[in-house]
Amino acid sequence: MSERIHRNRFRKVRGRRWLVLLVLAMSIVVLAGWTADVPPANEPRYHGDPVGRGAGIGLVSGENEYFIASGNCYGCHGIDTMGVVWANHDAQGRDVNVPDAWRSTMMGNSARDPFWLAKVSHEVTVNPDHAAVLEDRCTACHAPLGRHNKHMIGGGLYSVGDLAFDLLGQDGVSCMACHKQRPDSLGLSFSGDLHFEHDRIIYGPFDEVFTGAMQSFLNIEPRFGAHINQAALCGGCHTLITNTVDLDGELSGDHFVEQATYHEWLNSIYGNGSSPANAITCQGCHVPRTGDGIVLAALYDWLTPRSPFGEHHMAGANVFMLELLKNNLNELGLTASSTQFDTTIARTTRMLQQNTLIMETSIADRDADTAWIDVDLINLAGHRFPSGYPSRRAFIELLVLNEENDTLFQSGRWNGAYEVIGHDPEWEPHHDVITSPDQAQIYEMVMGDVNGNKTTVLERAKEPLKDNRLAPLGFTSTHYAYDTTGVFGVPIADVDWNRTEAGDEGSGADITHYHVPMSGYTGAIRIEARVWYQTAPPRWMEEMFDHNTPAIDTFRTLFQAADGTPVLVKESLLLDPSLAVDDLRELGVRIFPNPTTDGTLWIDGLDVRTVSVELRSITGALVSTYAPRGQRLYPIVLPDVPGTYLLVIRTRDRSFARRIVRP
Structure with missing residues (x-):
């Protein structure tokens, strides 16, 4: 910041200081009768969400019987442009306000996510008799403020039709979806079966709570809740178990684990208690802490700064969908600006590239016939990688070049449609050893129906045909949560998948062994290895795109116009002479x-x-x-x-x- 800007800012602050002093002087009489916790009802320290921050749409404001929208929280917890001591800023003056960090995340846009809306429509089209139950279950996590409110008032099942006219439902995984959850039910119920306080109570991570502003403006009592920083807060939605139906839509009596990110964390050194020094909750990575003291309410300059403060980055791995949302702000009616999306995209890319994998490429041996090349991956995430929704996958690209940069061998490259070259017609099996360019190492879950055939219809899923996604450190088959985090399709002969050299489980690693034919070439070789990530692989979309509904047609148009280039996670370069x-x-x-x-x-x-x-x-x-x-x-x-x-x-x-x- 230039010296001129500093001077102009000083003049503005000095110019309004007399006004601040006057207001303080006029407030002495009021303050004399003001208890420490309850300010007067007409206290003016509140401002709303500025309009025009995205597609000309501000955050949702208002309330239903049990929940309040994010726009109502913006007044105190949003950007502070008026305070003498800026609230919601760190020691370097960086704006860390929660709503503006959250509004461009997948959590903030969960109810407007066109992929999700298309997939719900797909499931309902395949099994129309199940529409009411399916839509109610899907909105439990993607539109919780609308869906759970309807259940809590005894209004019955919640539908996508309800969501279309429900602004609080459209607020996505909003503030109260987390901060109003009761502590006594966490870690005990899953699949969107969330339990909320019926009283006007919300929880935060700090004790010695200042209750005045919320009680005055929102008629809500904030309380300290240690559970806000516990991983189980996320578990209610990030373990999802579905009922299986056959191809006629009849319940088979089976259950399918659609995702188990929370239970994967439990079965790791970060969550299983085997290594207390390594204990890290979901919030430790996805709501990263700053040690700076932060004043938590805009214009309440006198409040004690609190730390550590959790920045609501909520960065995961979904770069593709964030880019798609950013490029279709107006069409989708989103509240975040393109600049805010760019910030979240950058955070998500950093999460993938800096905090996800360790990669090492080595040459075990080489002669005139064969180069034995190993690509060793170690998972740094607190869960499997990839994790979450079954469409997600990661794959290894290996390229071997001669001294003239001619290709001697390649595996895991992709074509113009962003599909992996050499992918088998149904699914690519897990490989311990790769010897041919038509083989590729793809880490993914492949769902199977009651007949053992591949499916992408979630309700038809009975069991994984393949699940070789990298395990987290400390993951074992003897852990009590293994029944929801199983491994499928990794052959016993692959002795280094999640195993140490001594044969012990829990390495969180896998080594892919490439036996590259050299055909008599003895010169120097250049080895390029990369790991790529895809949220929405083209082949996974085919079954859904065979159907036509307004939601599917909308997403198909957006998907086909989007840049489907896989996201680079890690790369290494090795020369061998x-x-x-x-x-x-x-x-x-x-x-x-x-x-x-x-x-x-x-x-x-x-x-x-x-x-x-x-x-x-x-x-x-x-x-x-x-x-x-x-x-x-x-x-x-x-x-x-x-x-x-x-x-x-x-x-x-x-x-x-x-x-x-x-x-």
Whole structure:
């Protein structure tokens, strides 16, 4: 911020300071009769959500019998532009207000999500006799303020038709969907069976609660609730179990776990209690804490700053849908601006790329016939990856190039329709070893119906035909929650899926072994490995897009116009010149010691044919270069950083290389 801006801001603050002092002076009489907790009913410290922040639509305001909309919360918890001490800002002056962070998330748009609306329409079209129950169950989590209010007043089942005319339902997973949940039911009920306070009570994470403003303006009593920071608060919707029907729509008596993100967390080092030092709740990642003290109510400058403050980023992995929402603000009637969506998209991308996976690519061995390449993934998420809705998948792309950048081998690339090349007609099995370009490692859940055939109709799902999604650290088949977090389609022969070298469960890792045919090629190779993520793979959409309803047609149009490029999660680059070893022997050159513990490497046998010696990183970046000038014995000093390096010796007509290791 420039000095001029600072001065202008100072003048504005100084110019209104007399007004602030006058207001304070006039309030002395009022304050004399004001208790610590209850301000006068006409206290003016409140402002509404500015209009025009998205598609010209402000946040939903109003209330029904039991819930209040997010727009009513904006007055105190939204952006503060008037206070002498700005509320809802951190120590650096950064705006951290909750509604503006939330409104561009998938949670904030859950009831307007066109994919969700299309999928509900798909399910109802396939089984129209189940429409009332299906729509009621789906809205329990996507439109909770409308659906649960109707149940709490005894109004019966809630429908998508109700939602179309219910602004509080359209408010999505709004403030009260979390902050009004009762603590005594958490972790005990799932599948949208949420339990709310009937009294006008909400909960927050801080004790010594200032109750005055909410009681005055909203007639609500805020209370301290430790459960607001517990993972079980999320479990009511993020474990979802459905009833299975056959192809005639008749109940089979089976149940299907559509998603179990909460139970996956329970079966991990972050939630199972086996490692208290590693305990992290859902909120620890998705509502990240800042240690700065934050004044929680706009214009209440005198309130004590509270910390740690949970920033309502709610970033997950759904970059594709966030982009689609941003690009269709007006059509979908959304309240967030494109700038706010960009912020959430950036946070979501960072979550995927920085907090999801560790990836390591290595060459186990190589000869003139085959290169044995391993891609090792370790899951850092507190649940499986991918997790949640069954359409989501991640896949590995491996590309092997020769010295001329010609492709020697490829696996996991995608075509112009964003579908993985080589994908089997129904589903791609899990691979421990990949030997052909028509094989690809895809981490996903594939649902099967009562006949054992693949389906994307949730109500027809009986059991997974495949579920090889990466397990979280600490995940075991002996945990009590394993019955809702099972593994399917991973062969027993794959001894490194979620297992350590000692054979113990809980590594949270998987190694895919690529046996790449070299066909006699002995030159240097370049190995590029990437992990990609897709929310809505084209093949998964086909069954739904075979139907025509207004909701499906709308989403089909938006989907086909969207950029379906998979989102990059991780990538690695590796150069391997190892087959030049025999040529070095023919050249009469010896390199020792390798590995080198002290960082000094000796090259013996250089002669006048040597033009230069280069030390490079494993990715090919030049570290240092040497001109031996005829010395037969020459020292090379490696950097202090442990790792694998490449030593390249160049003659007038050839280059030779050797991998060097500094432990």
